[in-house]
Amino acid sequence: MLVGAHVSSSGGLASALERGERLGVDAIQIFTQSPRMWRSPSHPAEVLAAYRATQATHPSVRATFCHATYLINLASDGEIGERSRRCLVENLVAATAIGAKGLVLHVGSHRGAGLDGCLAGIGAALREALEATEGRLGEPACPLLLENAAGTGGTVGRSFEELALLLEAAGGDQRLGVCLDTQHLFASGVPFGTIEEADAALAALDAAVGLERLACLHLNDSKVPFGANRDRHENLGEGEIGEHTLSCLLGHPALARLPALLEVPGSGDGPRVEDVAVARRVIAEGIAMRGGRALLRSAPARGARPG
Ligand SMILES: [Zn+2]
Ligand SMILES: [Zn+2]
Numbered sequence: 001m002l003v004g005a006h007v008s009s010s011g012g013l014a015s016a017l018e019r020g021e022r023l024g025v026d027a028i029q030i031f032t033q034s035p036r037m038w039r040s041p042s043h044p045a046e047v048l049a050a051y052r053a054t055q056a057t058h059p060s061v062r063a064t065f066c067h068a069t070y071l072i073n074l075a076s077d078g079e080i081g082e083r084s085r086r087c088l089v090e091n092l093v094a095a096t097a098i099g100a101k102g103l104v105l106h107v108g109s110h111r112g113a114g115l116d117g118c119l120a121g122i123g124a125a126l127r128e129a130l131e132a133t134e135g136r137l138g139e140p141a142c143p144l145l146l147e148n149a150a151g152t153g154g155t156v157g158r159s160f161e162e163l164a165l166l167l168e169a170a171g172g173d174q175r176l177g178v179c180l181d182t183q184h185l186f187a188s189g190v191p192f193g194t195i196e197e198a199d200a201a202l203a204a205l206d207a208a209v210g211l212e213r214l215a216c217l218h219l220n221d222s223k224v225p226f227g228a229n230r231d232r233h234e235n236l237g238e239g240e241i242g243e244h245t246l247s248c249l250l251g252h253p254a255l256a257r258l259p260a261l262l263e264v265p266g267s268g269d270g271p272r273v274e275d276v277a278v279a280r281r282v283i284a285e286g287i288a289m290r291g292g293r294a295l296l297r298s299a300p301a302r303g304a305r306p307g
Helices: 015-023 045-056 078-098 120-135 160-169 182-187 197-210 242-250 273-289
Strands: 003-008 027-030 063-067 102-105 146-149 176-181 212-217 259-262
Touching: 003 015, 003 063, 015 027, 015 045, 015 078, 015 273, 027 259, 045 078, 063 078, 063 259, 078 102, 078 120, 102 176, 102 212, 120 146, 120 160, 146 160, 146 212, 160 176, 160 197, 176 182, 182 212, 182 242, 197 242, 212 242, 242 273, 259 273
Parallel strands: 003 027, 003 259, 027 063, 063 102, 102 146, 146 176, 176 212, 212 259
Antiparallel strands: none
8 A cells, every 4th residue: 555645735846745755655645726725826837747757757756646626616506616617627737737646626515405406517517627638738637536525514425325426427437536535434424443344334335436436545533533524634543533443444455556645634734754654554454454465565556547
C-alpha cells in the first residue's frame, strides 16, 4: 500500500512534492486552488508542465491526487449549481494538466430535499466535466473520484448505494471512480472493527460499485463516534476508530495496491512525519493480521482507469 498525505501547495504547486518528500510519503494530495474560494488561479502552462516533469522524475513521491474545491455542490441548482459545475471543470482541467492520478470530489448536499430530485443534474454535471477534459493537453485525462460522505444533513454519497446511483446517473464512464474515506465510513455507520466486518464492508462496496472503481483511500481516525454522521478527522490512533479497527480494513488484499492518503490534523498543520509512521505501522499490522498475504508496497499506483 502506498502511504500518502494531503500537503499544502502554497509557494507554488511543485513545492508540494518537496513537502511530500520531507514527510517520506509515496503519494500526495493537493488543492490546485483555494478550497474555500470560487476563483481559480490561472496556473501558467509552463508551471503545470513543470509539475508533470518534476513528478515524472520524482524519486519518492510517485503519485499526486487532487482534492476539488469544498464549495462545489452539484446537488444545487441556480447560481451555486452553475458555479459548481464551472469550478469542477476548472479543477479537473488543472488536475489533468499536472498529471494527477485522480481528482477527489465531495459531490454536495441536497439539504434534505432528497437525492431523487437532483440525481439527473449531478449525473449531467459529472458527464460535462469528463467531456470537457477528455483528450486535452495530449495527456491521459484525470479520473474523477467520488468520495463517500459522512452523512451530515443531506450530503450525497453517504452510502455505497448512493455512490452507485451517482456513477450510474453519470453514465458509468471508465474515468469515474471512488475514494473511500475511513472516517466518513465509520461516521456513516459502516462497521469494520473485525476482519469479518472489514471484509463485509468491502464486499458491499464491490457489490454496489465494483472494487475496480476504488482508486484511493483517505486514511483518517475520527473525532466523533460510530454513526455520528459528522466529518471530523483525528490523528490515527487518537480517535474513536483506533488503530486496531483501521488495521482490520487496511490489511485487506484488495487495498494492497491503493494509495492511502492521510488528511489528519497533526498538530494543526496537517499530517506530520510521525503520522506517516503510524500509518505505515497500522497497515503493516493489518497485513500481518491476515497472514501477510497482501502485496508489497512497491506496486504501482493505480488510477480509476483499468489497466
Ligand atoms: Zn477525505
Ligand atoms: Zn472528511
